[in-house]
Amino acid sequence: MWPGSVRARATLGATAVVALALAAVSLALMGILHANLQRSAKETATQQADKVGRLAAQGTLPDLLPVAPGADFIQVVDAEGHVVAASQNLTGRPPIGHLRTDEGPLRATWSGEPFGDEHRQRIVAVTATTPGSTVTVYAGTSLRDADQADEITSVVLGIGAPLLLATVALVTWWVTGRALRPVEAIRSEVAEITGHALHRRVPVPDAQDEIARLARTMNVTLDRLEDAVVRQRRFIADASHELRSPITVLRTQLEVALAHPDPELWPDLVSEVLEDTVRLQDLAADLLFLARLDAAEPAxxxxxxxxxxxxxxxxxxxxxxxxxxxxxxxxxxxxxxxxxxxxxxxxxxxxxxxxxxxxxxxxxxxxxxxxxxxxxxxxxxxxxxxxxxxxxxxxxxxxxxxxxxxxxxxxxxxxxxxxxxxxxxxxxxxxxxxxxxxxxxxxxxxxxxxxxx
Missing domain, CATH: 3.30.565.10 (Histidine kinase-like ATPase, C-terminal domain)
Incomplete structure (x- = not known):
């Protein structure tokens, strides 16, 4: 399943990295946004509840409680569960009796409380001691804005993230293709170079980058290869010529010996044949030694x-x-x-x-x-x-x-x-x-x- 081309691997890798980074940034962004909105709602509800609690402690609690900007409702319930005071939008509604503050101030988020709608409420409950009894003050702030912000952010990220990833993939594919175009040109040229076309060289890009250095290095290598092949061909041709001469002389001398089987001439012929044989042997030894040097045999x-x-x-x-x-x-x-x-x-x-x-x-x-x-x-x-x-x-x-x-x-x-x-x-x-x-x-x-x- 792994792509076979460098271009495809680079595109897949870049897209995957951007996708991971985008997912991490999106989660962090949504988390920070949600936490800030939640904290703002809690602070607003807490301030409203503390303010009403002070009024209750002073015994100046009105029946109809004013709602400060940012708060949605206020309700004060006594120890018997009766509504002592409330904001206008909670007039006539039953107490929020299922919320308890026995273990200290309550900070909770509830869905549908107390209006039954789809948006959540951030509810803060505090207790206050009045001249006659102890009451519980409930203050709530709607999380409608926070929920809408989460939804909008999710939609934007859901649409924008794929578009961004597609853009990254297309740009990476295009840039990688342009970067690898000289490599393909080098590959095509090298594929055309044979033993009979060693004079050809790979194209060197104008940009002074790694690919240009690779092309220059390859051309230098081709220069050395061409020189080595030319030397080898010249060496083979010269060796063949040098070996042919003494062999020809030996053959001529042997043909003369056969044509004139005079025992008196044989010592001179044998001496000449031996001399040429030694020369041929020395030449063969020199050629073998050169071959070993060319092969870089260790000594x-x-x-x-x-x-x-x-x-x-x-x-x-x-x-x-x-x-x-x-x-x-x-x-x-x-x-x-x-x-x-x-x-x-x-x-x-x-x-x-x-x-x-x-x-x-x-x-x-x-x-x-x-x-x-x-x-x-x-x-x-x-x-x-x-x-x-x-x-x-x-x-x-x-x-x-x-x-x-x-x-x-x-x-x-x-x-x-x-x-x-x-x-x-x-x-x-x-x-x-x-x-x-x-x-x-x-x-x-x-x-x-x-x-x-």
Missing amino acids: ESGPLDLADLCRTTLAARHGDRILIDAGLQAGVTIEGSRSRLTRLLTNLLDNAQRHADRRIELTLRADRATDTAVLEVSDDGPGIPEADRDRVFERFTRLDDARSRDLGGAGLGLAIARDIAGHHHGTLTAEPHPHGARIVARLPLSPEAVPAD
């Missing part, structure tokens, strides 16, 4: 001494073309994955080995101003043009395509290194160098790290 992380990691990595490298000069500051500790940071450093050193002429430098220091560890790898090779210093970190990017292929590079090393740095909340950039290339990684220091001077 073991903990405090890590970067100087120790650098020394271990350098000691494990055999057969490098150029000897690496290392200047490592001790005590530079970060939080990170040893295996992934080792891969980052290895990729930077491999890149430098491909392009250096005679010199490669590895430096590590702590920048206390920014609380970062600064890891630099520089070489004296051809360097990186300023226009390509950001593009060089894109996947499958080669500034010297033919040379990179000859040396076994697939254009993934620096891309993997930058992704690793990003996963460690750091950066990897290509910076100016007077004689070659300079790649700088900046990683946040561990909070407990106290770098040595």
